[in-house]
Amino acid sequence: MQTIGVIGAGLMGNGIAHIAAQAGYDVILSDVAMDRCAAARTTIAKNMARQVSKGVLNQAQADAALGRIRLTTDNGDFASADLVIEAATENEGVKGKIFARLADVLKPDALLASNTSSISITRLAAATGRADRFCGLHFxxxxxxMALVEIIPGLATSHETTAIMQAFAARLGKTAILAGDAPAFIVNRVLCPMLNEAIFALGDGVGSVADIDAGLKLGANHPMGPLALADFVGLDTLLSIMQxxxxxxxxxxxxPAPLLVKHVEAGWLGRKSGRGFYDYSGPEPVPTR
Ligand SMILES: NC(=O)c1ccc[n+]([C@@H]2O[C@H](COP(=O)([O-])OP(=O)(O)OC[C@H]3O[C@@H](n4cnc5c(N)ncnc54)[C@H](O)[C@@H]3O)[C@@H](O)[C@H]2O)c1
Known part of the structure; x- marks a missing residue:
């Protein structure tokens, strides 16, 4: 494989394009509008500059990697891709339309993957016309x-496709685990109910935000408290995964914990909205309860 397509230049798409280019692949990165692609390239350039300042990459490597990323809004450009990774908005209708449009464009032997966090891989595969060459690739x-990628074979995914994805993950420098095609796969299946339970505990008055987070940090050796982590993930995202x-x-x-639902209804979505279980308007996050 030499050419990797990435569809969706948001938070995840720009990260996937970044690591694929860094690993030496030619990358085609698309979004619905060129300004979104350009914003993604700016983010990638900034993140690569940080890697240079930390000695992870030298300037020549960063320049070469950035030069391997081509931006487009034209699906036709994916005709040269060996693997296309869809990282567009988490909406089954949006993803289905993307796969339908790609069907006539992709090389017959090209592989296709989705970075979906929650949608059934087997169901998405049915819209691709290449279910044997399709799987979940969850960064x-x-x-x-982040060191991990979950590889999620659907019911029809071939062993060969899974093996190629494992080799691809290794070349990206990631550790791959195989996850079954069940809601939320492995990591979110275990993690999200714990975050949700911390919100139940807060709502039930079992502890304050500060005490619940300090409890899990110091008592379970977690690097971040569950409420701070829920704010980082985004409370709307957490709610949608629980649903x-x-x-x-x-x-x-x-x-879902009723207090989680209430926060989302209030527009308190965590870090990205400036308020969740912490208030992020000052220099340091301040617990809200
Ligand atoms: N954010 C996370 O922590 C995270 C983690 C793992 C997986 N995911 C999954 O990755 C995917 C992307 O999530 P994100 O957080 O990057 O979202 P995001 O909103 O940051 O980016 C999505 C991008 O897709 C673009 N898009 C929408 N329709 C498109 C189309 N038809 N063609 C091309 N681009 C299109 C949007 O314009 C947007 O730029 C989702 O499936 C999500 O569930 C997210």
Whole structure:
């Protein structure tokens, strides 16, 4: 494989394009408008400059990697891709349309993957016309820093496709784990109910924001408290993952904490909105309860 397509130049897409170019692949990065692609390139350049200042890359390597990323809004450009990774908005309709448009463009043997956090890989595969050459490839945010990628074969994914994805992840310098095509896969399946439970505990008055976070940091050796982490993930994202798990399994143990729902209704979405379980308007986050 030499040419990697990335569809969606947002938070995850720019990170995936970054590490693929850094690993020596030619990258085609697309979004719905050129200004979004340009913003992604600016972000990648900034992140590579940080890597240069830390000695992870030298300037020539960073320049060469950036030079390997081509921006486009034209799906036709994916005709030369060996693998296309879809990292567009988490919406099944949006992703389905992208796959339908790609069907006539891609080389017959090209592989296709989705970075979805929650949508069934087997169901998405059905819209691609190449279910045997399709799988989930779930990166973590921020992509250049997080060591893990989950590879999620769908029901029809071939063993060969899974093996190629494992080799691809290794060349990117990531550790890959294989996850079943079940709601939220492995990491979010375990992590999100814990964050949700911390919000139940807060809502039930079991502890304050500061005490719950200090409890898990010092008592379970977690690098971040669960409420600070929920704010980092985004409370709307956390709510949507809990809803997918509840709907996908039918198990009430995944019901979202009422206080999580209330925060999302209030527009208190965590770090990105300036307020979640902490207030981020000052120099240091301040617990809100
Ligand atoms: N944010 C995370 O922490 C995280 C982690 C793992 C996986 N994911 C998954 O990665 C995917 C992207 O998430 P994100 O956080 O980068 O979202 P984002 O909103 O930052 O970026 C999505 C981008 O997709 C673009 N887009 C929408 N429709 C498109 C189309 N038809 N063609 C091309 N581009 C299109 C949008 O313009 C936007 O720039 C989602 O499936 C999400 O579930 C997110």
């Amino acid at each position: 973590f945010n921020p992509v250049p820093l 997918v798990m509840q709907a996908g399994t039918g198990d009430p143990k995944y019901r």
